[in-house]
Amino acid sequence: MRWLRRVLRALRPLHSRDRLEREITDELRFHVEMEAEKLMREGVPPRQARREALRRFGGVERFKEEVRDVDGLSLMEGTKNDLRFGLRVLRRNPVFSGVAVVTLALGIGASAAIFSVVDGILLSPLPYPEPEELVTVWADWTGRDGPEREWLSYPDFHDLRTQVEAIEEAGVYGDWNPTLAGSAEPERLTGGRVTDGLLSRVLGVDPVVGRSFLSEEDRPDGPGAVLLSHGLWTRRFGQDPGVVGRTLTLSEQPYTVVGVLPADFRAPFLADAEIWTTLQQDMGSNCGRGCVTLRGVARLAPGTSVERAESEVRDLGRRLEAEYPDSNTGVAFTVVPLRDDLVGPVREPLWILLGAVVFLLLIACVNVANLLLGRLAAREGELAIRGALGAGRSRIARQLLVETTLLFLLGGGVGVLLAYGGVEMLLALAPPETPRLENVGVNVRVLAFALGTTLVTAGVFGLLPALRAGRTDLQGALRSEGRGSSGGGGRLRAGLVVTQTALALVLLVGAGLMLRTFESLREAELGFDPEGVLALRLSLPPDRYPEAPERIQFYASLIERLEALPGVEEVGAVSSLPMEGRNSDVDFRAEGRPVPEPGRETISWIRVVSQGYFDAVGMRIVRGRGFTAADAGDAPLVVVVNETLAREIFPDEDPIGKRITFSGPENPTWREIVGVAADIRNFGIRRSSQMATYVPYAQVSFAEMAVVLRTAAADPASLTPTVRRAVADLDSRLAASGIRPLEEIVRGTLTVERFSLGLLGLFAVVAVLLASVGLYGVVSYTVTRRLREMGVRITLGADVATIRKLVVGRSLALAGVGVVVGVAAALALTRLMEGLLYGVSPTDPVTFVSTAALLLAVAAAASAVPAWRAGRVDPMEVLRTE
Amino acid sequence: MPAPSQDVLRGTLDMLVLRILATEELHGWGISERIQQLSRDVLQVNQGSLYPALHRLEKQGLVESSWGTSENNRRAKFYALTRTGRKRLEDEEEGWERFITAVNRVLQGA
Numbered sequence: 001m002r003w004l005r006r007v008l009r010a011l012r013p014l015h016s017r018d019r020l021e022r023e024i025t026d027e028l029r030f031h032v033e034m035e036a037e038k039l040m041r042e043g044v045p046p047r048q049a050r051r052e053a054l055r056r057f058g059g060v061e062r063f064k065e066e067v068r069d070v071d072g073l074s075l076m077e078g079t080k081n082d083l084r085f086g087l088r089v090l091r092r093n094p095v096f097s098g099v100a101v102v103t104l105a106l107g108i109g110a111s112a113a114i115f116s117v118v119d120g121i122l123l124s125p126l127p128y129p130e131p132e133e134l135v136t137v138w139a140d141w142t143g144r145d146g147p148e149r150e151w152l153s154y155p156d157f158h159d160l161r162t163q164v165e166a167i168e169e170a171g172v173y174g175d176w177n178p179t180l181a182g183s184a185e186p187e188r189l190t191g192g193r194v195t196d197g198l199l200s201r202v203l204g205v206d207p208v209v210g211r212s213f214l215s216e217e218d219r220p221d222g223p224g225a226v227l228l229s230h231g232l233w234t235r236r237f238g239q240d241p242g243v244v245g246r247t248l249t250l251s252e253q254p255y256t257v258v259g260v261l262p263a264d265f266r267a268p269f270l271a272d273a274e275i276w277t278t279l280q281q282d283m284g285s286n287c288g289r290g291c292v293t294l295r296g297v298a299r300l301a302p303g304t305s306v307e308r309a310e311s312e313v314r315d316l317g318r319r320l321e322a323e324y325p326d327s328n329t330g331v332a333f334t335v336v337p338l339r340d341d342l343v344g345p346v347r348e349p350l351w352i353l354l355g356a357v358v359f360l361l362l363i364a365c366v367n368v369a370n371l372l373l374g375r376l377a378a379r380e381g382e383l384a385i386r387g388a389l390g391a392g393r394s395r396i397a398r399q400l401l402v403e404t405t406l407l408f409l410l411g412g413g414v415g416v417l418l419a420y421g422g423v424e425m426l427l428a429l430a431p432p433e434t435p436r437l438e439n440v441g442v443n444v445r446v447l448a449f450a451l452g453t454t455l456v457t458a459g460v461f462g463l464l465p466a467l468r469a470g471r472t473d474l475q476g477a478l479r480s481e482g483r484g485s486s487g488g489g490g491r492l493r494a495g496l497v498v499t500q501t502a503l504a505l506v507l508l509v510g511a512g513l514m515l516r517t518f519e520s521l522r523e524a525e526l527g528f529d530p531e532g533v534l535a536l537r538l539s540l541p542p543d544r545y546p547e548a549p550e551r552i553q554f555y556a557s558l559i560e561r562l563e564a565l566p567g568v569e570e571v572g573a574v575s576s577l578p579m580e581g582r583n584s585d586v587d588f589r590a591e592g593r594p595v596p597e598p599g600r601e602t603i604s605w606i607r608v609v610s611q612g613y614f615d616a617v618g619m620r621i622v623r624g625r626g627f628t629a630a631d632a633g634d635a636p637l638v639v640v641v642n643e644t645l646a647r648e649i650f651p652d653e654d655p656i657g658k659r660i661t662f663s664g665p666e667n668p669t670w671r672e673i674v675g676v677a678a679d680i681r682n683f684g685i686r687r688s689s690q691m692a693t694y695v696p697y698a699q700v701s702f703a704e705m706a707v708v709l710r711t712a713a714a715d716p717a718s719l720t721p722t723v724r725r726a727v728a729d730l731d732s733r734l735a736a737s738g739i740r741p742l743e744e745i746v747r748g749t750l751t752v753e754r755f756s757l758g759l760l761g762l763f764a765v766v767a768v769l770l771a772s773v774g775l776y777g778v779v780s781y782t783v784t785r786r787l788r789e790m791g792v793r794i795t796l797g798a799d800v801a802t803i804r805k806l807v808v809g810r811s812l813a814l815a816g817v818g819v820v821v822g823v824a825a826a827l828a829l830t831r832l833m834e835g836l837l838y839g840v841s842p843t844d845p846v847t848f849v850s851t852a853a854l855l856l857a858v859a860a861a862a863s864a865v866p867a868w869r870a871g872r873v874d875p876m877e878v879l880r881t882e
Numbered sequence: 883m884p885a886p887s888q889d890v891l892r893g894t895l896d897m898l899v900l901r902i903l904a905t906e907e908l909h910g911w912g913i914s915e916r917i918q919q920l921s922r923d924v925l926q927v928n929q930g931s932l933y934p935a936l937h938r939l940e941k942q943g944l945v946e947s948s949w950g951t952s953e954n955n956r957r958a959k960f961y962a963l964t965r966t967g968r969k970r971l972e973d974e975e976e977g978w979e980r981f982i983t984a985v986n987r988v989l990q991g992a
Binding site: 023026033034037 | 909958
């Protein structure tokens, strides 16, 4: 209980402050009076007695303070006083306060904004119940020279769902892009097909209106049912609850609306899906174990670790391999936590950005610390006097600490405001395919981060001037009032500037490397020429175009019409556009080669193209020929292969004239290779080329194709309405979708790099600005301090140019040290960026040398004004003021 | 033993105050005078540093204060030892005695 009494006693001063103040005064006055009386009794005259008594007592004020300190009076009182005094000081120096606050706001605001993004995307949990139980399920085809994450077949999915104990519930999904017929123009929707439990049981989402899918609706003969997204419900149905039960015509089939999904629901796949239907496959009806067209998501049993699930699915894989060797040899399964699958690709760039912004924050804080130290030097006279008046050293230090904390809090407050704006800007500029972007915003965690950063930086960087204040030789300062502080202060400031320069150099190097990466990516040879090319996508409904002849006829007519349009040079059709991310794979083998064992097939990706495609998209045929009208349905079957396939399958031979087949060993249909096409960077610029085959549309006709038009127009998108009309003229019930320039798709592969570059560049620019301001401050301060020395030198005959060279020299020396330290740090740190770079090594000498030179040039420029001032010093004036 | 320096050890001052208050209640000035008498002017206690010490002792619960009237009818704050303070004094004196004895033994033995 004693502690309680002590706490109460310590808090007491808050209430009876005046009373205690009076008591202390009374007590001390009593003492002095008694001493004075004693002296008077000894014969000292009253006035002298009083004075002597006071003198014997010591500084009354000081001891009042000490007593107050012991009483705990000053802890509360003093802080309030400090706050008031601190605010007054800040107000009286608006330029200093303004610069400091803005600098801090920049640093803290930028950090908070980036942290919002990191928090929203990487740190916050996924918006599904028990999200850590969710995993994506993949087939692992590395055992048959295939990809590490391949899609699943329906029978494999079924076994995974029923035979793996660790998996509580699983579902699969596939693309679905139906055309919605209605009173308005037919609209092509983005959607997905799912097994009935995927949304409701795996992801755990409940519709806000209506109900989820039933298992009857997921059977191959089941009724057509759809779930609408909230956005679609609002957009096309005006949020009418009566839409449940209505029948919609999608791709000319009837579907009943069974429910509407919540507004905040976004599936972790097919993020733009607006409409969902059931997959309607089962073990009896699907395309077999070799047909991998599905992607899987599963919910693990509560308490199961991912490692356990992984080992169980691998066991299943081995069992299936033994049971179905024809289809499953070399096929294993793997699970990946959903979060990693979703945000994995952006993890690295985001952490790098966070690191970069922390550097920026440090630079800003160092700047402010330097400003504070500079001001401290100017205030030394004032502080010395306060010390003489009785303020203890710790008291002065504490007051300074309060002052700087105030400054930092102000900076942090403005910074938070900046962060709001910053987040808006980041969201607008971010690559649209960035996962979980909708989750990014300034929330409580971000505010806590901002507050924490403010307090920590205030503590670390505010302590510096406060500690220096404690160590100042006050006596000495008073004596040489105006002369400025001891050399120690100057050294510390110089050290801070070196740190700033080093940090700025690291940021500059990072930005420079990204710039070169970006340039390399942009200049990379694509293999095709997207300039001026417009692309669109069409899907022919099966009931009106049931057979190949109808489809071939349609596309032939369409291409003819489009070619006739003014401004259009070439037109072609292709099953999937380059770099779009859609691909079909196919097993093949060359004639005369042994049939590969199951699991060892050669795989290539395959494109179905019209004869004009290669010209339309700007691809070269390096050997042989492309397709012509002669390659019709009844003509001999032909293919064109790409350079990679020619290299790998026919390394020492001419592939022209050789034959390959996609069929199995019984009665294969052979196709003759008539040409070799140049490789294109189909999977993005960074991925190497893989084997590809092209087959003529007349011989393998798909219903869904993309059409590309090479135009002479500067902006191919300007042809959009004409193209739409041409399609409608041929078939009014068809809707073309995804009409956009091919360049857009290509640019879309670079969005992450563009974004990173933009931000890093921005940070680097701000960092260089801050560093140069810091450098300017230190050099200018040094010049001011050594004005006298300059005056003497001039008197002694040094010419103006030498003085100026001295100043610039010092500045360059400082910057030089900073650059050296920065280069060392950058060499160590840039290897962390390696994953982001392309075409440039993390220790690229060109980048390092040019950024170093840039910083040194900036340093020279920053010292230009002080150097000029130093040269214009009037020695007489300077010497006189001493 | 050489005389202690002008800077009186805090602990010594506290102990002196406790010892003085062990015999009678006194106000601050009275304590100051008594210290001067007892130490025969060897310990030049900075008069001012007495008061923080007194307040510190009070905060620690070793002494308690009350306002009263002095011998010349002035209002003064009087200090008295608490039971805890008395106990602390005994412990401190014991420690001090042992220190003196040890030093003496060393001096005599050397």
